[in-house]
Amino acid sequence: xxxxxxxxxxxxxxxxxxxxxxxxxxxxxxxxxxxxxxxxxxxxxxxxxxxxxxxxxxxxxxxxxxxxxxxxxxxxxxxxxxxxxxxxxxxxxxxxxxxxxxxxxxxxxxxxxxxxxxxxxxxxxxxxxxxxxxxxxxxxxxxxxxxxxxxxxxxxxxxxxxxxxxxxxxxxxxxxxxxxxxxxxxxxxxxxxxxxxxxxxxxxxxxxxxxxxxxxxxxxxxxxxxxxxxxxxxxxxxxxxxxxxxxxxxxx
Amino acid sequence: xxxxxxxxxxxxxxxxxxxxxxxxxxxxxxxxxxxxxxxxxxxxxxxxxxxxxxxxxxxxxxxxxxxxxxxxxxxxxxxxxxxxxxxxxxxxxxxxxxxxxxxxxxxxxxxxxxxxxxxxxxxxxxxxxxxxxxxxxxxxxxxxxxxxxxxxxxxxxxxxxxxxxxxxxxxxxxxxxxxxxxxxxxxxxxxxxxxxxxxxxxxxxxxxxxxxxxxxxxxxxxxxxxxxxxxxxxxxxxxxxxxxxxxxxxxxxxxxxxxxxxxxxxxxxxxxxxxxxxxxxxxxxxxxxxxxxxxxxxxxxxxxxxxxxxxxxxxxxxxxxxxxxxxxxxxxxxxxxxxxxxxxxxxxxxxxxxxxxxxxxxxxxxxxxxxxxxxxxxxxxxxxxxxxxxxxxxxxxxxxxxxxxxxxxxxxxxxxxxxxxxxxxxxxxxxxxxxxxxxxxxxxxxxxxxxxxxxxxxxxxxxxxxxxxxxxxxxxxxxxx
Ligand SMILES: Nc1ncnc2c1ncn2[C@@H]1O[C@H](COP(=O)(O)OP(=O)(O)OP(=O)(O)O)[C@@H](O)[C@H]1O
Ligand SMILES: [Mg+2]
Numbered sequence: 001x002x003x004x005x006x007x008x009x010x011x012x013x014x015x016x017x018x019x020x021x022x023x024x025x026x027x028x029x030x031x032x033x034x035x036x037x038x039x040x041x042x043x044x045x046x047x048x049x050x051x052x053x054x055x056x057x058x059x060x061x062x063x064x065x066x067x068x069x070x071x072x073x074x075x076x077x078x079x080x081x082x083x084x085x086x087x088x089x090x091x092x093x094x095x096x097x098x099x100x101x102x103x104x105x106x107x108x109x110x111x112x113x114x115x116x117x118x119x120x121x122x123x124x125x126x127x128x129x130x131x132x133x134x135x136x137x138x139x140x141x142x143x144x145x146x147x148x149x150x151x152x153x154x155x156x157x158x159x160x161x162x163x164x165x166x167x168x169x170x171x172x173x174x175x176x177x178x179x180x181x182x183x184x185x186x187x188x189x190x191x192x193x194x195x196x197x198x199x200x201x202x203x204x205x206x207x208x209x210x211x212x213x214x215x216x217x218x219x220x221x222x223x224x225x226x227x228x229x230x231x232x233x234x235x236x237x238x239x240x241x242x243x244x245x246x247x248x249x250x251x252x
Numbered sequence: 253x254x255x256x257x258x259x260x261x262x263x264x265x266x267x268x269x270x271x272x273x274x275x276x277x278x279x280x281x282x283x284x285x286x287x288x289x290x291x292x293x294x295x296x297x298x299x300x301x302x303x304x305x306x307x308x309x310x311x312x313x314x315x316x317x318x319x320x321x322x323x324x325x326x327x328x329x330x331x332x333x334x335x336x337x338x339x340x341x342x343x344x345x346x347x348x349x350x351x352x353x354x355x356x357x358x359x360x361x362x363x364x365x366x367x368x369x370x371x372x373x374x375x376x377x378x379x380x381x382x383x384x385x386x387x388x389x390x391x392x393x394x395x396x397x398x399x400x401x402x403x404x405x406x407x408x409x410x411x412x413x414x415x416x417x418x419x420x421x422x423x424x425x426x427x428x429x430x431x432x433x434x435x436x437x438x439x440x441x442x443x444x445x446x447x448x449x450x451x452x453x454x455x456x457x458x459x460x461x462x463x464x465x466x467x468x469x470x471x472x473x474x475x476x477x478x479x480x481x482x483x484x485x486x487x488x489x490x491x492x493x494x495x496x497x498x499x500x501x502x503x504x505x506x507x508x509x510x511x512x513x514x515x516x517x518x519x520x521x522x523x524x525x526x527x528x529x530x531x532x533x534x535x536x537x538x539x540x541x542x543x544x545x546x547x548x549x550x551x552x553x554x555x556x557x558x559x560x561x562x563x564x565x566x567x568x569x570x571x572x573x574x575x576x577x578x579x580x581x582x583x584x585x586x587x588x589x590x591x592x593x594x595x596x597x598x599x600x601x602x603x604x605x606x607x608x609x610x611x612x613x614x615x616x617x618x619x620x621x622x623x624x625x626x627x628x629x630x631x632x633x634x635x636x637x638x639x640x641x642x643x644x645x646x647x648x649x650x651x652x653x654x655x656x657x658x659x660x661x662x663x664x665x666x667x668x669x670x671x672x673x674x675x676x677x678x679x680x681x682x683x684x685x686x687x688x689x690x691x692x693x694x695x696x697x698x699x700x701x702x703x704x705x706x707x708x709x710x711x712x713x714x715x716x717x718x719x720x721x722x723x724x725x726x727x728x729x730x731x732x733x
Contacts, residue, residue, distance in 0.1 A: 049688070071693075073688075073691060073692055076689055088682050090700060090703055091706070092707070093700070099689070101699065103690070105690045141703070142703075158689065
C-alpha cells in the first residue's frame with residue numbers, strides 16, 4: 001500500500017523529517033505517537049502533498065506509484081485521504097456542494113461515471129448513518145462555525161463518502177467527548193469492515209483511542225525519526241511511562 | 253450553489269470566450285463631437301424638438317466640464333475627437349418573431365449562449381436585445397402590455413410614450429451631474445425604457461443584453477425605469493463584448509424611480525472585454541447608475557457582478573427620499589491582469605427611518621487594482637436612519653491591490669451606522685484542503701472565491717447566479733498555479 005524510505009522534509013529551511021521508514025500493507029492499521037513538535041503532522045502533510053513542505057530526500061511509493069511526484073489532487077484520486085488536525089473553514093461553500101464536486105472530480109480522474117444529485121443524496125444519507133453523523137451538517141458551509149468536535153466528525157464523514165484506500169487521521173481524537181470519540185472509532189472500524197484491504201495511519205496522543213481502533217503497529221516519532229516501533233502494547237507502555245525513556249534509550 | 257465544477261474548470265481554461273466580431277455593416281457618423289453631430293444623432297432617430305434641446309443643453313454643459321481625476325484608476329484618456337458617436341446596423345427591422353431576425357445576429361447570440369429562443373422557452377424572461385445601440389428584437393411585449401407594463405427600447409419610448417420620457421428623463425441623474433453623464437445626455441444612442449404602472453407586479457424578469465460591436469464606437473446607453481405606486485419589477489442587465497485592439501469607451505446612464513411602496517431590483521453581470529494580459533484593448537466603463545426612492549416604503553436594490561472592462565468607474569447609488577425607504581447594494585468586483593476597478597455606492601438618507609445595506613466583495617488577482625469607494629450620507633431630516641456596510645477584499649497573489657474608501661457623513665444624531673471591513677489573502681491551506689479531497693487547483697480557487705461572494709450571488713436571480721459563477725471562473729484564468 002505505502003512504502004516510505006528514508007523520507008526527509010523541511011519547511012522554510014528547517015529540517016523536520018530526518019529519515020522516516022515506514023511500510024503499511026493493505027488492511028493494516030498503524031498508530032503514530034510522539035511528543036508535540038516531533039513531526040507527525042508534517043509527515044501527514046508531506047504524504048498528502050502540501051506544497052509548503054520541501055521533500056529533501058527519500059522516497060514514498062503509494063500503490064505502486066511514486067507518491068512524491070504526484071499533485072495533491074492526484075494523490076487523493078489515487079485513494080489517499082488526510083483527516084486534518086486543524087480542518088480549515090471555507091465560508092459560503094456548502095459541505096454537500098464541495099463534497100459532491102470532490103467525489104466527482106475523483107471519479108472522473110478514475111474514469112468512472114460522475115454521480116448525479118439524487119445518487120449523491122442517497123450516498124450521503126447512507127454514509128451519514130454509517131458514521132453516525134447528523135446529515136444536516138452537510139448543508140452548512142464547510143467547517144464554518146463548527147465546533148472542534150464537529151469539524152473532526154466532518155472529516156470522518158468526508159472520509160466515509162470518499163472511500164479512500166489509505167486514510168491518515170491526524171489527531172482526529174483530540175478535543176472529542178466520549179461520544180464523538182466513539183463516532184470516530186466506529187467510522188474507522190466500519191470503513192475497515194466495508195473494505196478489509198483499507199489501511200489507516202492514526203496519529204494520536206492517547207492510548208484511549210487505540211482501545212477502540214486496535215492498531216497492528218504502534219510507532220513513536222521523535223525528532224523527525226521513528227525511534228521505536230512495536231505492537232499495540234507499546235501504546236500502553238507509553239501511556240504509563242511517557243516518551244522520555246525511549247528518547248533516552250535511543251539517545252535522540 | 254448548483255454549478256458543475258467541470259464546467260467551471262473548462263471555462264477557466266478558455267481564452268476570453270466572447271471575443272469575436274460580428275460582420276454586420278454599421279451605419280456610422282463621422283468621428284468627433286460637435287453640435288452638428290448631436291443634431292444628426294437626434295435627426296437620425298427622428299426625435300422631437302424637446303429632446304434635441306435636452307441633448308444640446310447637455311452637450312454645451314459637457315463642453316464646460318473636465319474629466320474627473322479622483323478615482324484610483326490610471327489610463328490614457330479617451331480621445332473624444334476620435335470616437336464615433338453613433339452607429340446602427342444597416343438593417344433595422346421591426347420584428348415580432350425570431351424568424352425575422354438577421355441570422356448572423358442570432359448566431360452572435362448563440363455564441364454567447366443566450367439565444368433568444370432558449371431564453372423565451374426556458375426562462376420566461378422577456379429580452380430586449382440591444383445590438384450596437386439599436387434594438388432589433390423584443391419579446392414578450394404583448395404579454396407585458398396587457399398589464400400596462402412598458403418595456404421597450406429607449407427610442408421606441410420616445411416615439412410611443414413621449415410624455416413619460418419627458419417627465420422622468422434626467423430626473424434622477426441630471427445632465428449636469430458629472431462629465432460622463434453629461435456626455436451621455438448629449439449623445440445617448442439607445443437603451444431601455446421600463447414603466448410599471450400603479451399596483452402592478454411585473455410577472456417576469458426583464459432582461460437586456462448589451463453588446464458593443466462596432467470598431468471605435470462609443471456606447472452610450474440610456475436606461476430609465478419607473479415604478480409607480482406599489483409596483484414591482486426585477487430587471488437584469490448583462491453584457492459581453494468582442495475582443496479588439498483599441499480602447500472602447502462606454503458611458504451609460506441608468507435612472508430608476510420608485511414611488512410609494514414600489515420596489516425595483518436591478519441586477520447586472522458585466523463581462524466586457526478586459527483587455528489582454530498587458531491590459532491592451534479593454535473597455536472603459538464609466539457608468540452613472542442612480543435610483544431615487546421618491547415614495548414612502550419604496551425600495552431599490554442594486555446587485556452587480558463586475559468581471560470585465562479594463563477600467564471600471566461605477567457607483568450605483570440610491571437617494572432615500574421617502575420615509576421608510578430602503579436602499580441596497582450588493583457587489584462583486586473581480587479584477588485580474590491589468591484591470592482597474594473603482595466601484596462602490598452612495599446611499600443618501602433624506603427621509604425618516606430610511607435604511608441601507610451595502611455588501612461589497614472585491615477580488616483582485618494578477619497586477620490588478622480594485623477599490624471600493626462608498627459614501628453614506630445621513631441628512632439632518634433623516635431621523636433614525638440605519639446603515640450596514642460590509643466591505644470584504646480578497647487577494648490572489650501579491651502583485652495586486654485592494655483598497656477601501658468608505659466615506660461617512662452623519663448630520664442627524666439618531667443615525668445608526670455599522671461598518672465591517674476585511675481583507676484576506678486566499679489561503680494556501682484552504683486550497684490544499686480542497687485539493688486533498690480531489691479538486692483540481694483551479695476548481696479549488698473558484699470554489700473559495702465563489703464562496704466568498706455567496707452573500708452577493710444569492711441576491712441574483714437563479715440563472716444569473718450561475719452565469720456569474722462562470723464569469724468569475726473565466727476571469728480567474730491564469731491567476732493561480
Ligand atoms: N509551516 C511551518 N513553518 C515553520 N515551522 C513549522 C511549520 N510546520 C511545522 N513546523 C515545525 O515543525 C515541527 C514539527 O511540527 P508538526 O506539526 O509536524 O508536529 P506534530 O508532531 O504534529 O506536533 P503536535 O503533536 O503538537 O501536533 C515543529 O517544530 C513545528 O514548529
Ligand atoms: Mg500535529
